Amino acid sequence: MGTFKVKLEIGDPQGRRWETIEALVDTGATFSMVPRPFLARLGVTPQEKVPFQLADGRSIQCDVAQTQVRIDGRIRTTLVVFGDPGTDPLLGAYTLEGFLLAPDPVNRRLIPVPGLLK
Numbered sequence: 001m002g003t004f005k006v007k008l009e010i011g012d013p014q015g016r017r018w019e020t021i022e023a024l025v026d027t028g029a030t031f032s033m034v035p036r037p038f039l040a041r042l043g044v045t046p047q048e049k050v051p052f053q054l055a056d057g058r059s060i061q062c063d064v065a066q067t068q069v070r071i072d073g074r075i076r077t078t079l080v081v082f083g084d085p086g087t088d089p090l091l092g093a094y095t096l097e098g099f100l101l102a103p104d105p106v107n108r109r110l111i112p113v114p115g116l117l118k
Contacts, residue, residue, distance in 0.1 A: 004108035006091060010034055011068030012042045015075060018068075021089050025103045025110070028055075029092035031064065033081040038089075042067070046082055071099055071110070 009018045046063030053059050063082040078095040101110040
């Protein structure tokens with residue numbers, strides 16, 4: 001499966017200030033990750049540390065917080081991980097599911113999907 005990036009907007013927790021970012025669509029990541037300096041500019045502050053497992057099997061603790069994300073004019077509150085400066089932003093599964101979006105890797109875009117109540 002191919003990888004691709006999408007543009008989205010990250011907002012402050014109140015949704016008053018927004019900045020555009022390009023993020024790699026990564027359904028293998030639980031949450032979206034944004035570099036710490038980017039979140040700090042918007043006034044997003046860590047709310048707690050949670051454990052994560054990396055692709056190489058290592059376990060780490062990362063700061064997370066809730067903030068606003070806007071994709072194609074739609075806004076959701078989501079959890080974001082504070083990434084190290086210079087790390088590539090990721091659009092993770094939790095945020096994708098909140099928007100009812102899934103990756104279409106062939107056409108390099110996000111597509112709407114129905115919510116499930118099974």
